[in-house]
Amino acid sequence: MYLISGAECFDPSPRGQVDVLVAGGQVIAIVEPGTLNVDAEQIDARGKILVPGLVDALTHPCGGGGEGGFGNRTAEIDVETFVRAGVSAPVGALGTDSIGRSLDVLYGNVMGMRTQGLNAFMLSGAYRVPAPSLTGDIARDIYLVAPVVGVGEVAIADHRGTQPTAQELRRLAAETQLGGILGGEGGTVLVHVGAGDSRLALLREAIEGSDLAPSVLYPTHVNRSTALLDEAADWALRGGFVDITVSTTKELIAAGDITAEQALRRLLEAGAPAEKITMSSDAGGSLPVYVDGELVGLTAASPGSLSDLLRALFADHADLFPLALAAMTRNPASALRLNAAGEIREGTRADLLLLDPAHGVDSLMCGGNWLLRHGEYLN
Known part of the structure; x- marks a missing residue:
């Protein structure tokens, strides 16, 4: 006690x-x-x-990257890194590479984190549609495999994705939701939104005319541009959750990324409900490193970006601190339908x-x- x-x-x-x-x-x-x-x-x-311990809705504990070949893969993240970042509930996902890194490996990684005390979860699927799964069936994964709470990150508006149609995305969302309903937890599709001009159009098309609520499709990286962020505010007003990526670099900001603090303010000013806004680190995701404008390598996003932002806000922007904290705790737990976080x-x-x-x-x-x-x- x-x-x-x-x-x-x-x-x-x-x-x-x-x-x-x-x-x-x-x-x-x-x-x-x-x-x-x-x-x-x-x-x-x-x-x-x-x-509350932080709920990091998108992490890559097996490492990420790999788009530039085997030399561009980031390393696995150990439990101590999450613990020192204040993250008690990391949610692991694959990304672009679901071939060199498999769901089996991700599952083992997540179960290892659970054994060491973390309240860890994972997402089935990856960028690709049809989505890979552990059991051969997405709904079965969520219903029967304890740490699986959803699917993701499925890529849209990105040349690295498999260009799913609205009907394919709708079917995937329905299967994912069914698994969550049967299992009593989870049932959300985390959607990676790339830099393409279509932005969230596919999400709107997938939901319109269906019986699905917008909350089953959960877009991340919405602070990639002001245009995308404005569409994210509309998605939140429709009832969906939207996720801000906290990890970034000065080069990405110069290219159009909006910092997490600025993105939070812009969403709130646009009328987005505070309870529909989340923040994740994209830990393990690859970030470019430039010297004099030349790409010289990659570094990995860190889960520590979340607690670093909280400390900065508490010191300098106290009005945003409880809103950002909710975006790293209660809100992602609600978005992913986690019962104990x-x-x-x-x-x-x-x-x-x-x-x-x-x-x-x-x-x-x-x-x-x-x-x-x-x-x-x-x-």
Whole structure:
């Protein structure tokens, strides 16, 4: 049992200072400071911020890239990297390469993360349509294979995708949703949106005239351009979720990428409901490195981009902090229909993150167990 006291709590909504009692892997009580007298280890969290463990809706734990050949593949991401980033619930996916990297390998990677304490999930499928699967059937994957909660990232508006039709995307969404309905969790198609001029047109065409809700198709990388971001605001107003990619580079920003902070503000100013906006790191995805305008290599996106953004917002843009935090916790859990992630509530799994306003991630608890204490990795 642990009694965490003295922290400023966001559940992810602001709660002020509260005491949080954890036992048996769950949050047992959230009370006014000093009102509990229990035989538990006392955690003095004064000066810290207590938030839910981060839900990173798009990561590539097996590595990403590969579009330029075998030499352009990024490395696998280990558990410690996610833990030090404050991510308790990474959602793993393949990407462009579902040949050199398979769903079997991704499954093993995700199950390994679960064994080491993380509340990890995965997506079946990849860029390609028809989508590859573990069992030969997308709905069966989601219904029967525990860590699988959806399909993705399926590529549209991108020359690297297989150019699916609206009917193909609609059928995939229906199969994915069915798996989630039967399994009681998951059932969303995460959609990679490339730089093509069609942007979200295929999503609109797939939903129009169907019985599907927009929320079953979940576009990511929507801050790739202002035009795409404006279409994303409309998608959110229709009831869909939209995902901002936090990891970027100065070269990508110069080419049109919008920073996560600016993208969040623009979506809100366009009327997009805050609860429909999410943020992910695209961890393991390949990012270009240029020297004097020449491509000299690739680096990998980091899950730490999420907690880095939170610390910066808390310091300089406090109005955005709770909105960005919800976009990294409650909202992606809702978008992916995850039952045990994204909030601090009585009776829920104890995935808790302590942030130091000056230094970032201080401690991370997953399922009631400390994986990181005061910067020391405990696994």
